[in-house]
Amino acid sequence: MKRTSWSSxxxxxxxxxxxxxNYNKDNFGKGLKVVNVKDFQDRLIADxxxxxxxxxxxxxxxxxxxxxxxxxxxxxNGNRELIGRSMLLKGVTERVSHSAFSIKVRFSTKDALxxxxxxVFRTELIRxxxxxxxxxxxISNLNQDILESLxxxxxxxxxxxxxxxxxxxxxDLIENNTRRIAILxxxxxxxxxxxxxxxxxxxxxxVKLVDSPLGKVPEGWNKHLGDVITLKRGYxxxxxxxxxxxxxxxSSSGITDFHDEAKVTGPGVVxxxxxxxxDVYYIQKDFWPLNTTLYVxxxxxxxxxxxxxxxxxxxxxxxNAAGAVPGVNRNALHLLEVTFPPLNLQKQIVPTIEAxxxxxRNLRSTNENLRKTRDLLLPKLISGELDVEDLDIESIExxxxxxx
Numbered sequence: 001m002k003r004t005s006w007s008s009x010x011x012x013x014x015x016x017x018x019x020x021x022n023y024n025k026d027n028f029g030k031g032l033k034v035v036n037v038k039d040f041q042d043r044l045i046a047d048x049x050x051x052x053x054x055x056x057x058x059x060x061x062x063x064x065x066x067x068x069x070x071x072x073x074x075x076x077n078g079n080r081e082l083i084g085r086s087m088l089l090k091g092v093t094e095r096v097s098h099s100a101f102s103i104k105v106r107f108s109t110k111d112a113l114x115x116x117x118x119x120v121f122r123t124e125l126i127r128x129x130x131x132x133x134x135x136x137x138x139i140s141n142l143n144q145d146i147l148e149s150l151x152x153x154x155x156x157x158x159x160x161x162x163x164x165x166x167x168x169x170x171x172d173l174i175e176n177n178t179r180r181i182a183i184l185x186x187x188x189x190x191x192x193x194x195x196x197x198x199x200x201x202x203x204x205x206x207v208k209l210v211d212s213p214l215g216k217v218p219e220g221w222n223k224h225l226g227d228v229i230t231l232k233r234g235y236x237x238x239x240x241x242x243x244x245x246x247x248x249x250x251s252s253s254g255i256t257d258f259h260d261e262a263k264v265t266g267p268g269v270v271x272x273x274x275x276x277x278x279d280v281y282y283i284q285k286d287f288w289p290l291n292t293t294l295y296v297x298x299x300x301x302x303x304x305x306x307x308x309x310x311x312x313x314x315x316x317x318x319x320n321a322a323g324a325v326p327g328v329n330r331n332a333l334h335l336l337e338v339t340f341p342p343l344n345l346q347k348q349i350v351p352t353i354e355a356x357x358x359x360x361r362n363l364r365s366t367n368e369n370l371r372k373t374r375d376l377l378l379p380k381l382i383s384g385e386l387d388v389e390d391l392d393i394e395s396i397e398x399x400x401x402x403x404x
Contacts, residue, residue, distance in 0.1 A: 014152075021098065035098040045087065071087065072104050116160035120153065162388040163388055189313070201341070244258060247260070248285070250288065301343065316328060
């Protein structure tokens with residue numbers, strides 16, 4: 001079976017669609033996990049741990065629940081780069097739904113493997129078609145009509161399984177490394193908290209504690225965030241002007257691409273200003289922070305790696321200005337009360353934090369190479385340019401499950 005036997009169909013011929021839940025502050029509470037735009041990031045498979053919850057009473061019907069094999073798309077967001085991003089649902093063991101800023105795709109035919117289509121939706125060809133159907137090079141709103149008319153390949157089911165299995169081998173390695181990075185970052189954050197939040201640093205017994213708006217703190221440590229760093233707003237870079245290169249493009253959801261120019265000299269620290277809030281990124285080399293971010297380039301003599309952990313300790317997502325789209329006010333953040341140590345203590349802890357960061361950096365570099373290899377293979381496999389029919393590839397999912 002060669003490439004010539006592949007058909008192309010409208011997505012609406014093999015799937016059904018449903019927008020997510022509309023709810024308001026009256027539904028805040030517990031009872032139902034909800035996938036929001038901030039949970040997408042760059043995941044192939046949705047992480048169902050740590051999701052926000054709502055009280056489902058009065059807003060949820062049976063058809064609102066997600067199940068294994070569903071794919072959800074970002075429908076609308078203040079950060080236009082996120083629109084059209086998608087995730088696959090896998091391993092659903094409890095009731096979970098998704099917000100109105102997203103669309104659910106549920107396959108209605110037995111010969112469509114969801115994981116294969118999760119990869120199809122990540123190709124540049126599909127992203128470009130979504131943008132074109134959305135009325136521009138940078139889509140501003142996705143809807144069911146656009147998805148319904150989207151042309152997608154439909155190779156034989158066995159080929160879908162082989163392609164999905166081949167690509168998943170890369171993603172499994174990336175996911176394992178990502179988990180290791182998270183563990184290492186948690187270790188570094190725990191050390192930071194021990195020293196500079198719980199104030200159990202070497203010699204703390206001999207340091208005077210004084211009253212402050214944050215409680216008892218070491219004398220001289222109580223400051224405003226603006227006394228420690230200056231947050232600056234990122235820069236516009238239209239999609240049409242973006243070119244491949246070596247300098248990271250950093251959005252509120254992390255490094256989204258690489259550009260041939262840098263706007264800021266590294267190292268730098270970046271966090272979300274609009275859209276996705278709360279995540280903090282340390283960028284070692286020169287980079288371009290996009291306009292959905294706030295960044296720190298000048299550290300007023302402080303250690304950059306400790307600024308990362310200071311910002312992470314502040315739970316910046318809680319500073320949401322309560323607009324329709326999550327956002328923070330830079331000036332308001334500068335007025336936050338914080339505690340931060342003198343330079344001599346910073347220098348004592350930095351070697352330990354730097355050693356952990358070095359391990360993280362190596363794992364990120366490995367992941368970057370894995371992604372590049374996967375992304376080179378992805379369009380060639382999805383288009384049929386690379387033929388997998390004769391390859392002996394073990395399926396990641398039983399064929400019988402896909403056909404029942």
